Amino acid sequence: MRTLVDCSGALAQGLADIRLRFQVPDGFPAPVLVAAEAASRRAPTEHRDRTDRPFVTLDPATSTDLDQAFAIERAGEDLLLHYAIADVGWFVVDGDPMDEEAWRRGTSQYLPDGKAPLYPPALSEAAASLLPDGPRPAVIFTVRIDAQGQVKLEGAERAIIRSRAKLAYDSVRAADLPPDFGELAARIRLAEDRRGAARVDPPEQEVAAMIWGGYALAFRPRLQSETDNAALSLAANLAIADALLAHRTGLFRVMPAPDEKAVQRLRQTARAFGLQWPEMETLDQFERGLRPEDPKEAAFMLAIRRAGERAAYVPWREGQLPWHAAMAATYAHATAPLRRLADRYVVEATLAIANGRPVPDSASRAFERLPRVMAAAASLGGQIESAVIDLAEAVMLRGREGEIFPAIVTDVDERGARMQLRDLPIVARVKANGAAPGDALCVRLLSADPAKQRVEFAAEHQAAAMPPAAGAAAAPHR
Incomplete structure (x- = not known):
């Protein structure tokens, strides 16, 4: 590691x-x-x-x-x-x-x-x-x-x-x-x-x-x-x-290139961090302009690396x-x-x-x-x-239980919604009925347990307006 x-x-x-x-x-x-x-x-x-x-x-x-x-x-x-x-x-x-x-x-x-x-x-x-x-x-x-x-x-x-x-x-x-x-x-x-x-x-x-x-x-x-x-x-x-x-x-x-589903998930991840990714710009074009000294863009670079097949x-x-x-x-x-x-x-x-x-x-x-x-x-x-x-x-996150964090849904599957916190380089899953990629959420931190290497969130409500589409930022895997 x-x-x-x-x-x-x-x-x-x-x-x-x-x-x-x-x-x-x-x-x-x-x-x-x-x-x-x-x-x-x-x-x-x-x-x-x-x-x-x-x-x-x-x-x-x-x-x-x-x-x-x-x-x-x-x-x-x-x-x-x-x-x-x-x-x-x-x-x-x-x-x-x-x-x-x-x-x-x-x-x-x-x-x-x-x-x-x-x-x-x-x-x-x-x-x-x-x-x-x-x-x-x-x-x-x-x-x-x-x-x-x-x-x-x-x-x-x-x-x-x-x-x-x-x-x-x-x-x-x-x-x-x-x-x-x-x-x-x-x-x-x-x-x-x-x-x-x-x-x-x-x-x-x-x-x-x-x-x-x-x-x-x-x-x-x-x-x-x-x-x-x-x-x-x-x-x-x-x-x-x-x-x-x-x-x-x-x-x-x-290594294959990220497929279209992965690219769309990256667009939602980018949106979560307020990074401007023009719709007409490809992932290849966008990533060349990323600056590793910017924390949000650095986080998105990690997301790109983990987006496709290994x-x-x-x-x-x-x-x-x-x-x-x-x-x-x-x-x-x-x-x-x-x-x-x-x-x-x-x-x-x-x-x-x-x-x-x-x-x-x-x-x-x-x-x-x-x-x-x-x-x-x-x-x-x-x-x-x-x-x-x-x-x-x-x-x-230990000690911040009960706090509410803004997030955006990047993907949904049978395990629930995968979300990207907007202000921290954290990806997690949360139960959010009816959520779709691109939806904004507010989530409450229920627990942060280093002994089990696990954090748990609960969806509070669907957030109001998100900023216009952006591009690039994210964090860990899952």
Whole structure:
């Protein structure tokens, strides 16, 4: 769970309960730890020396599981991105205890008070992490980016690198980064705009203590350094996806666009926050103008991300184009192997095809098994995220029982009306006979129970006039 920060510790007991309820792993079995310690001492033997390249990492200040480092150079009008990825495949052997445990977990799971990592810290936060305390084995993908932001995989190799610096999003200076870092990110954004990509990067939610008592959900705006850094990963993943597709192999991320029902629900959510969304403007057009520093627009960005079907993994299939609607492109995951099991196999397949070798049978077999494993891990992560947000809402509203809140109905089904509070980033269900999407309600808070991660409302009466149609804002799921 990477979209909620609990600086005040208000969620501590509830988070402990959530960990217990969802059986979030606490540590690793002894055989896995033994295997990790042994693997951490494995000496690289198939790696070229690239320690002369000025690689750096850019992550949250406290991160120690560093998947990526980068260096950038000019090649005429083009830019060459040398994107180094933690060489997890060098340390983890198929069938060993670490591998078997990783297949059980699928991904790292995140909560505001810490994570349950995919691999033991001896690997994920030490030997395989691209920390600046010594040489590390890595896989370097070299990606060419032209002036229009088009990407192409130029090569892939196992190499030894040495990171020059561990840079942090909140303190990095332009002088710390490669001279063309901003230019590369701008080119990728230009290509996204031309494709009509609809990638939404909402800010993190925080549980903030209020000076008069109680708590509120707030938003930490996404920093420009985070956005630019994400463009580098995107460039590599797009180039890798194209290479895999051309060689008729691979594992891809696919996601359909929100359907018409979801878009109409988003319009009602936008209306609840008083955001102006012209009827003739599409969701893609509207979301490009959203400002994450505005709390209501930030909340709506979260709503967009949760509006459609979740992204899924699919293996290559003859005659099928794997398409990611938000990216408006064929897309793959390869740049976070310390945190996602699937990336390890995509990296191995890409290494093979970039060097004229057959894709290993182990990777091809994994591509068939991984969609189910990754879906289960994502489902667990989604349940954890939902429970954490429910907990945060209950903590925020505790003590306000009896208050009346304006709301608007965004959807109705057999479970009742789903409503969006107009002044808070909270979505909940309420019994409201005869309610229809777009109706205004006044609802009374009956209970806010952090122990059960639940809030309960009752409809008071149908509110009078709502402001004219607007657009964009919302919050959690359900």
